[in-house]
Amino acid sequence: MTIESLLTASAVLDRLVNAGAREVFFCPGSRSAPFVYAAAAVDGTDLRTHVRLDERSAAFHALGAAKATGRPAVVVTTSGTAVGNLMPAAMEADHAEVPLILLTADRPPELRGTGANQTTRQDGIFGSHVRAVVDVVIDPALDPHQITAQVHRAMEPVLAALNDDGARVPGPVHINVALREPLQPALDDAQAGDTQDSDMQDSDMQAAGRNQATTTAVWAPVPVNPSAAVPVAATDLAQTQLSQNRQFSQNGEGHRDPGTYRTVILAGDGAGEAARHLAETLGLPLMAEPSSNARCGTHAIGPYRLLLDTPLGVQIERVLLMGRPTLSRPVGALLARPHVQTAAWQPRAVAWYDEGRRRETVVRTLSEVLDFTGRPPQDWLDAWQRLGAVAQTAINQELDPHLQEHEHAVPAGAAASAREVIPVSNVIPGPVVAREVWAACRRDGSPLVAGSSNPIRDLDLCADPGPAPGRAGQDHQVTVMANRGLAGIDGTVATAAGAALATGQPMRALMGDVTFLHDAGSLTHLVHETQPDLQIVVLDDRGGGIFNTLEHGSLGEQAQWAHTVERFFGTEPAVQIPTLCAAYGVPVQAVTTVEDLHRALEQPPAGVSVVVVAASRAGLRFTNARIKQAVTRAAADLP
Structure with a gap:
């Protein structure tokens, strides 16, 4: 008799592959083990599997893969709090119209509401943030053919949501699958020994005498549908x-x-x-x-x-x-x-x-x-076109002077932190970093993942749409991805890694230090698992620079508010990013000059690496004001 949980998992994955899914990101867990065994048997053929320690990170890896390819991508979790960690990516996928598949293992109905370990109300947990949700519960009395048929019928609402023909709005879907023990292939009698589920044996809560299956299910996927729809924007x-x-x-x-x-x-x-x-x-x-x-x-x-x-x-x-x-x-x-x-x-x-x-x-x-x-x-x-050209020239001239000091841009009476004198040779302004990263992507054709807050706004200011200098006249249009559905900083490293893995393209990512540190855990498996070609450029201005450009920055210049603004908005991190990267085994390079940055960006990304660019939040508001004044003067001088 076939093991029910393995056959159920195989049938679910079979339908997802046929719907176009290729990248599956797994997180460790016991209840989701049937999906592991089913997928591992065909890894590298109909789908590719990736392992990630943290469910939040895994979900953003899948989101990046789906965003980059337009195909559905899957994240698989065990039950309990693991499911809750998928919410940030689900919210982003909802607003950004990304076909993200949230595949969650669950306890069977007879355990729900009983206090069983790692058991909660998973069905419907993502509320309005998913396009469709199904709770797959299999009748244990069914034979293998009936189990497969029941899974296929249960998944129809999700498949309909994924089969976007232009009439539907793409977005995430949730498949919650109840799985009964045993959750693994059968062992030979001599190997079986005594086993114990670290969570809770189903048999502790289920009716005694239920027939436990002893034969492993083998996944033989149906032929992949070549017309499986890619969501239409x-x-x-x-x-x-x-x-x-x-x-x-x-x-x-x-x-x-x-x-x-x-x-x-x-x-x-x-x-x-x-x-x-x-x-x-x-x-x-x-x-x-x-x-x-x-x-x-x-x-x-x-x-x-x-x-x-x-x-x-x-x-x-x-x-x-x-x-x-x-x-x-x-x-x-x-x-x-x-x-x-x-x-x-x-x-x-x-x-x-x-x-x-x-x-x-x-x-x-x-x-x-x-x-x-x-x-x-x-x-x-x-x-x-004339106005845009003179404005671009004015911005470049304002950013390019050497040996300037930031203090000249700060009016008298500003806070001491803003009056700090920092030679340009020791830090690189964010707009300059954005301009150089953009130019490098134009030269070698690498797509770019842009982090929220200041980096994407620096790109918006300094990314010249015209031809960029390049070898032998090369000039590529830059493909930019960004999590703008809700514009959060969450999961940016994972999004970039997932996009690079799914496309197989060398890719760059530009983000601030807070964004990088928020998702630094996503570096965990980037070296020892399948390694993407991803260069992460971190603008390290030691805290939340975006707040300096908002009203909080003005308050921070007043003595009575300076400490509060710095503590709650500046949030200077204690960790040193190069040291952190070394701990994860990720190659890292620190740069303090534009010349160093040029060299770091000279070659297309190969493997995973991090470039940490020294920057400063001091005088950031005034730098932006100075750029605007330069553009205003140039526009006024235009005939």
Whole structure:
């Protein structure tokens, strides 16, 4: 007789592989053991397995894999608190529309509510953050064929949610599977001996005399469905509309002329190449966040967020939004201007806001887009391109001077910590680090995972959309991934590692020290398991630099608030990152000059490594203010 738990696990994995899942991240645990034995038997064929110590980290590894490939990825846990650790990744996957599969082992119904060890209410634990949830409970009286059929029927709601045809919104799903003992393949009688479940034997709580199976189930997966759906993003559908409309041209042939408007396209997170193609076809300025993956070409205006209050910026009459804007208050202010009309191109519903809760008019067809955007004035794009070029030059000139000291940017009366004199030769400003990492990715084509807080905003300021210097004229468009669903710092190392593992591409990640330390545990298995090609660049400014740029930074300059702001927001870590990396067995390099950083970024990533860049929070607000002033002066001098 086949072991029920192993056959159940095999049937579940069989269905997930057939639905397109390839990467499975396991965490150690007893109740989930049947999934281990089923998957290990076919590791490297229909799926690839990875082991991670921490469930929170494993979930973000799976999230990164799914985000990078568009295919569902799986995280497997045992029962109890292990399941709760998946919540942060589930929330991010929900808002970011990532097909993350949360596969949790559970006690059988006869143990639930009895006080059995590691038993809680797992079914429905993720609430509204999952697209579908199933509780797979198998009748122990069924034969093997009936067990497989029951599993397949039970999983239909999840498979329907994963089989995204453009009508559904992609996102996470939860499969909770009740598993009865035995949880492992049968041992020969001579090997069996006495075994004891470290949690609690099912037999302690179940009816006596239940027939325990003795024959191991063997997973023979059904042929993989070659048409297993990869989730379709709303912007993919927009791109399809563009490519299928053969009459669409810069002159709007085949469409009525709706009028002339000063329109810009705002590409938020996940907007995709459709935003760039639309801007180029319509002759409109493109304001693209780094993780929009539209930030390239001659229509993209690099430092756009500093230009929205210039004389040209205040002339904007219409904004077409694609993707989700997440980064800056100037963009939020632009979308809220009473005299500016706004629309959002969304060929299908999206997960990141509730219908009716935003101001933009939703347009779902290309014809509606053309009616909204209209035709730009003759010199509209040219004026933005000139302004963007002089602003980019002003930023580079402001950041490049050598042997300056940060003190010159700090007004008299500022807090002592902000007046600290730090030679530029000993630290590298965050925007410079972002600029150099971006340039390196353009040279060698490495995708980039951008951490939240300051690093992605530094990219938004300094990542030049134009050609970057490279060998033999190489110039790659940079693919940027970022956890902008909820914009948290959680799981960034794991997300980057999962993306690199799933794609097999050399990859870089840029993040601050707090973000890195928050997820440092994800380094645990990156060296001894399958090793991704991942270079992690850490901007080490010794604490929460993002708060220096907010209102808390102003309070921190006042004597009565300085200690409170530093303690609760600055949160300077005691740990030294190079020492920590060495403890994990991860190669690490500390750099203090731009020249050192150039050398560290010279080659594409190979294996796992960390580059720690010395930075400082002192004077950060004033550095940003100085950059804005330089851009304002350059814009004013433009004829």
